[in-house]
Amino acid sequence: MSLGVATTPNLTKHLLGIEGTTREQLETILELTDRFAEIGKRPIPKVPALRGRTVASVFFEDSTRTRLSFESAARRLSADTLTFSAGSSSLSKGESLRDTVEVISSYGADVLIVRHGMAGTPQRVSEWTDASVVNAGDGCHEHPTQALLDCYTLKQQRGALDGMSIGIVGDIRHSRVARSNVLAFSSLGAKVTLIAPQTLMPSSIENWPVEVSNVLDDVISDLDACYLLRMQSERHSKGLIPSLREYAKDFGLNERRCEMLAKDALILHPGPTNQGVELTAEVSMDARSIILDQVTNGVSLRMAVLFMLLGQHETIQQDEV
Amino acid sequence: MNIVLKGGKILDRKGERSLDVSIGPDGKIIDTGKKLEGDREVDCSGCVITSGLVDLHVHLREPGNEEAETIETGARSGAMGGFTALVAMPNTEPATDCLAVVEQIRTLGRKSSCEIIPSAAMTVGREGKEMVQMGELVDSGIGIFTDDGTGVQDPQLMRHLMEYSTGLESRLGRPVVLAQHCEVHELAEGGYMHEGEWSSLLGIPGQPAEAEELMVMRDIALSKMTGARIHFQHLSTSGSVQMVREAKALGLPVTAEATTHHFTLTDSACSCYDPVFKVHPPLRTESDLKAIKEGLADGTIDAIATDHAPHSQHSKEMPFDQAPPGMLGLETALSLSLEYSGLDLPAVLGMLSWQPAKIAGVDDRHGMTVEKGNPANLCVIDLDETWTVSGKQMSSRSSNTPYEGWNLRGRVRHTLNNGLLVVFDGESTK
Numbered sequence: 045m046s047l048g049v050a051t052t053p054n055l056t057k058h059l060l061g062i063e064g065t066t067r068e069q070l071e072t073i074l075e076l077t078d079r080f081a082e083i084g085k086r087p088i089p090k091v092p093a094l095r096g097r098t099v100a101s102v103f104f105e106d107s108t109r110t111r112l113s114f115e116s117a118a119r120r121l122s123a124d125t126l127t128f129s130a131g132s133s134s135l136s137k138g139e140s141l142r143d144t145v146e147v148i149s150s151y152g153a154d155v156l157i158v159r160h161g162m163a164g165t166p167q168r169v170s171e172w173t174d175a176s177v178v179n180a181g182d183g184c185h186e187h188p189t190q191a192l193l194d195c196y197t198l199k200q201q202r203g204a205l206d207g208m209s210i211g212i213v214g215d216i217r218h219s220r221v222a223r224s225n226v227l228a229f230s231s232l233g234a235k236v237t238l239i240a241p242q243t244l245m246p247s248s249i250e251n252w253p254v255e256v257s258n259v260l261d262d263v264i265s266d267l268d269a270c271y272l273l274r275m276q277s278e279r280h281s282k283g284l285i286p287s288l289r290e291y292a293k294d295f296g297l298n299e300r301r302c303e304m305l306a307k308d309a310l311i312l313h314p315g316p317t318n319q320g321v322e323l324t325a326e327v328s329m330d331a332r333s334i335i336l337d338q339v340t341n342g343v344s345l346r347m348a349v350l351f352m353l354l355g356q357h358e359t360i361q362q363d364e365v
Numbered sequence: 366m367n368i369v370l371k372g373g374k375i376l377d378r379k380g381e382r383s384l385d386v387s388i389g390p391d392g393k394i395i396d397t398g399k400k401l402e403g404d405r406e407v408d409c410s411g412c413v414i415t416s417g418l419v420d421l422h423v424h425l426r427e428p429g430n431e432e433a434e435t436i437e438t439g440a441r442s443g444a445m446g447g448f449t450a451l452v453a454m455p456n457t458e459p460a461t462d463c464l465a466v467v468e469q470i471r472t473l474g475r476k477s478s479c480e481i482i483p484s485a486a487m488t489v490g491r492e493g494k495e496m497v498q499m500g501e502l503v504d505s506g507i508g509i510f511t512d513d514g515t516g517v518q519d520p521q522l523m524r525h526l527m528e529y530s531t532g533l534e535s536r537l538g539r540p541v542v543l544a545q546h547c548e549v550h551e552l553a554e555g556g557y558m559h560e561g562e563w564s565s566l567l568g569i570p571g572q573p574a575e576a577e578e579l580m581v582m583r584d585i586a587l588s589k590m591t592g593a594r595i596h597f598q599h600l601s602t603s604g605s606v607q608m609v610r611e612a613k614a615l616g617l618p619v620t621a622e623a624t625t626h627h628f629t630l631t632d633s634a635c636s637c638y639d640p641v642f643k644v645h646p647p648l649r650t651e652s653d654l655k656a657i658k659e660g661l662a663d664g665t666i667d668a669i670a671t672d673h674a675p676h677s678q679h680s681k682e683m684p685f686d687q688a689p690p691g692m693l694g695l696e697t698a699l700s701l702s703l704e705y706s707g708l709d710l711p712a713v714l715g716m717l718s719w720q721p722a723k724i725a726g727v728d729d730r731h732g733m734t735v736e737k738g739n740p741a742n743l744c745v746i747d748l749d750e751t752w753t754v755s756g757k758q759m760s761s762r763s764s765n766t767p768y769e770g771w772n773l774r775g776r777v778r779h780t781l782n783n784g785l786l787v788v789f790d791g792e793s794t795k
Binding site for chain 2: 104140141142143160161162163164165167168172182183184185186220223246247248249250251
């Protein structure tokens with residue numbers, strides 16, 4: 045599945061986005077995730093797979109969940125972890141991004157988990173380091189591990205995504221989660237509908253493999269899964285919507301809309317949720333919500349990604365020993 | 366010492382003729398003719414001898430950002446590209462908004478390989494709030510005012526600048542040119558590339574074509590109201606080209622330039638996320654590129670400019686939003702224009718030499734015919750030479766060319782600035 049952007053091949057050395065991956069690659073990762081999910085259920089959920097490897101989280105933008113999820117994944121694989129966050133860096137002292145990347149690489153990291161507020165930064169980083177790079181969210185571009193864990197969670201419930209109708213609701217324009225999920229969901233055979241007020245839609249998506257609606261009520265009853273995006277109030281400039289109240293009224297998942305949603309439909313959210321905006325407190329308790337499964341699966345999925353990217357090195361090392 | 370350019374073909378506004386050109390120690394053309402002789406004979410066989418190129422839009426970075434470029438290195442880069450006159454943009458630090466900075470630039474310019482023509486800011490500090498001392502600057506010879514890098518946002522202030530400038534025409538001896546970088550700040554803010562299909566895919570926030578077009582529309586209306594002489598810098602959208610076309614049809618005193626990058630590159634170039642492709646106004650779509658070429662072909666656009674904008678490598682090795690906008694242009698402009706503008710050779714030279722010379726008000730010494738008595742501001746072009754673009758090998762202090770690795774045809778063999786061979790056989794002598 046491709047939107048036509050030529051990027052470096054994904055999932056051989058780096059995971060920079062869902063763009064450029066094949067359905068087979070995505071399925072391989074999801075299958076691998078099953079194996080690591082099993083490890084998570086053991087009394088001591090730790091394996092020596094990446095012993096001696098160093099995983100550096102390089103976060104130029106605040107994140108608690110994604111960083112913890114990656115670091116948990118790394119530790120369960122017995123990798124060493126390094127943490128770099130922009131606040132404690134010298135980037136603010138006039139150092140270029142490249143300088144920063146070269147310094148971090150020199151500490152011997154095998155993988156850099158990069159989050160940045162600007163699209164494309166992980167790709168640039170990958171050009172300046174010998175380490176593997178995993179995109180942990182770049183601006184309004186992609187968040188591939190989130191999309192993969194979402195696919196995994198849906199697959200867990202339904203066996204496959206083929207033929208599913210998935211609605212993504214909310215701030216599509218500023219959402220890296222939406223971009224990655226459009227690619228991943230459609231790659232795995234689902235039909236995707238983007239649902240948002242026009243100001244929160246990307247400006248030109250005529251060639252995307254999606255349906256588009258500005259009215260949630262029009263399409264909600266047709267959905268097999270309703271994926272609510274976080275309203276990133278810190279992201280968009282003022283004036284895109286009249287108020288959070290009006291947004292919640294028109295695009296929030298409330299009890300009335302839950303009634304319209306199919307009995308066996310699924311509710312997803314990448315977290316953290318704004319209760320009362322994207323969904324009401326009652327809805328978050330709805331049996332159809334698989335939001336907590338998403339969080340749990342995040343660690344297993346990221347173990348699979350780290351293992352996959354470092355697998356090759358692992359083989360080489362065993363041969364040497 | 367007399368220099369004779371031998372064996373070349375003269376091509377200027379008057380047409381072409383195979384004649385030698387002899388140049389005297391005073392920097393003027395002594396004569397043109399067959400088999401001329403002189404103290405120093407410069408081989409021009411197989412080459413075109415034409416008037417030196419004139420760039421209406423160059424960032425020389427001095428004073429203020431000498432790490433990226435100086436007047437000396439920028440002028441050398443210009444001479445290597447066949448230019449003999451460069452209009453220096455005023456977004457220096459401090460801004461070129463008063464006589465002191467203008468004089469500094471002129472002084473440094475006199476020692477350089479090109480004639481440096483300072484433009485002055487329209488507003489103090491390029492802040493868009495107060496007019497500069499326009500009369501005083503005009504009296505010192507400043508003919509172009511611009512806040513380039515930004516447009517004057519306040520329509521009331523712009524109206525007043527236009528009105529005031531019309532009153533200075535008699536003092537300058539020609540209309541004062543107000544050159545506008547058209548970009549409505551509120552609509553462009555937070556956009557780092559063209560807003561469209563590519564920005565949507567790449568997740569880079571975009572700025573719409575309308576951010577430029579609204580200001581083009583406003584300034585055409587105000588020019589109609591005030592009669593002021595407006596020059597539109599770096600037109601980049603099809604809508605802008607069409608509006609300028611219509612304004613010219615109405616007989617308004619407007620001119621326009623387009624940059625080489627806006628007719629050679631599109632927004633798809635940003636897909637590698639390398640800020641070497643970040644520029645303001647941004648690279649647009651294929652259909653905008655086509656419209657620029659149509660504008661060049663039908664004379665809606667009067668000049669090809671470079672918007673030569675050097676930036677240190679360090680400053681470009683940043684996330685796309687943090688890297689400064691701008692790209693080098695002086696050393697690639699001629700070759701790119703020959704190959705990609707859709708214009709034939711005489712039209713390319715018109716766009717790069719005599720038309721911009723007229724807009725800059727230097728047509729008494731640049732962009733002139735290659736004839737007896739005229740100053741020898743000339744360039745000699747080998748149309749067949751092919752070469753590969755390399756940022757590191759450029760004479761500019763910076764290397765941020767978006768054309769790295771491109772194979773181009775046509776290269777400057779010699780450049781003469783006031784009779785001095787500042788580029789000889791493809792090498793800078795200064």
